[in-house]
Every structure is written in C-alpha cells, then in structure tokens.
Amino acid sequence: MERIVIPGEKLGVIEQYLPGEGTYLNSSGVVVSNLLGEAISQNRKIAVKPVREVRYPLSAGDIVIAIIWSSERSQFLAKILALFKPKELLLKSLMSAIILKKTPENRAALPGDFVLAKVESFIGGDIYLTMTGSTELGVISAMCRKCNVKLNRVGYTLVCNKCQQVYLDRKISDHYGLNPFERR
Numbered sequence: 001m002e003r004i005v006i007p008g009e010k011l012g013v014i015e016q017y018l019p020g021e022g023t024y025l026n027s028s029g030v031v032v033s034n035l036l037g038e039a040i041s042q043n044r045k046i047a048v049k050p051v052r053e054v055r056y057p058l059s060a061g062d063i064v065i066a067i068i069w070s071s072e073r074s075q076f077l078a079k080i081l082a083l084f085k086p087k088e089l090l091l092k093s094l095m096s097a098i099i100l101k102k103t104p105e106n107r108a109a110l111p112g113d114f115v116l117a118k119v120e121s122f123i124g125g126d127i128y129l130t131m132t133g134s135t136e137l138g139v140i141s142a143m144c145r146k147c148n149v150k151l152n153r154v155g156y157t158l159v160c161n162k163c164q165q166v167y168l169d170r171k172i173s174d175h176y177g178l179n180p181f182e183r184r
Contacts, residue, residue: 004036013029014031018046020046021124024074064097064119103130108131109138115131142158147160
C-alpha cells in the first residue's frame, strides 16, 4: 500500500497496523496520518514518508512559547508562537507541534495553557516538544475553567481570585505570569 495521504487521513485501525513515523494513534484506535506524504506499510507497521523534507527555523534544544491546542489520550497538540531562547523571536506563522504525555511533567497542562517547552526532536515532519528537565519549562499562563479569569500563582499551585478554585494539576514554570510578548 503506497499512496499519497494528507494530515488527518485515516490509514487503518490498530488491529491492522502499528503506527510508525508520521502517524499517530487516536483515542478510537485509528491510525491517522500526521503529515502530507506517502503511506508505506511494511510488516504490519504503517508510516508516512513526507513528500518533501521540511526545514524549520528551530533547532533541538531551543526553548519555545506554545499554546496547548487540544488534548488526546497520549499527546497534546500545540501551536508554537515564538522562540524564547536562545533569542526572542515571534514566528511569522504558527507551527504545529506534539507533546507526548509519557512523563508526569508532560501531562501537567490543559488546552488553552501557554507553555514554555523545549524542542526535543524532529521526526517524520513533526516537531516534538517536552516540558521535562528544567524548572523554567512548564505553564506560563493559564485561565480558570469556571470563570475564564487568569490564574495567579501561589507556591506550586494556581488559584482563581474570583471563584477561589485551586488547581494542583499543572507544571508551573519559573516564568509563570511573564508576558513574553511585552518589550523589556
């Protein structure tokens, strides 16, 4: 089976194929393409080879500002807004990225949170981020789920001043509350 597929295209189910590079397994057990490319199945494993190699303005180890876009069972989908380190640089267009929920730190965010994350790797046209390994990585801005007010940091927790809701489930960055887009 060698055919051109688009991002989001269903390639089969887990009973047929194991997900390879350029694919992911959604919560329904369906193997889905993560990029535009050629679907190649071999030995019960399906992968998507990119149509062309993608060059990124980022390097492994760079610290980026991203917003958690959506949450799936095994990963967050994020949009990279800007480069934070080695230098601050607002990107011309959003770049999609994946944060795998394989460690507790990488599970400690929710959709809508702004995070500082490190570029871990580039695999099959995808950018992988992590929030592990440093106290500067993690959530830098979050909103209350009840009243949509910005949460305040109190130690290692986040508190809503309006409804007094306490959130214990986030990995909070040392830079929490920082507006990275403000000129200093």
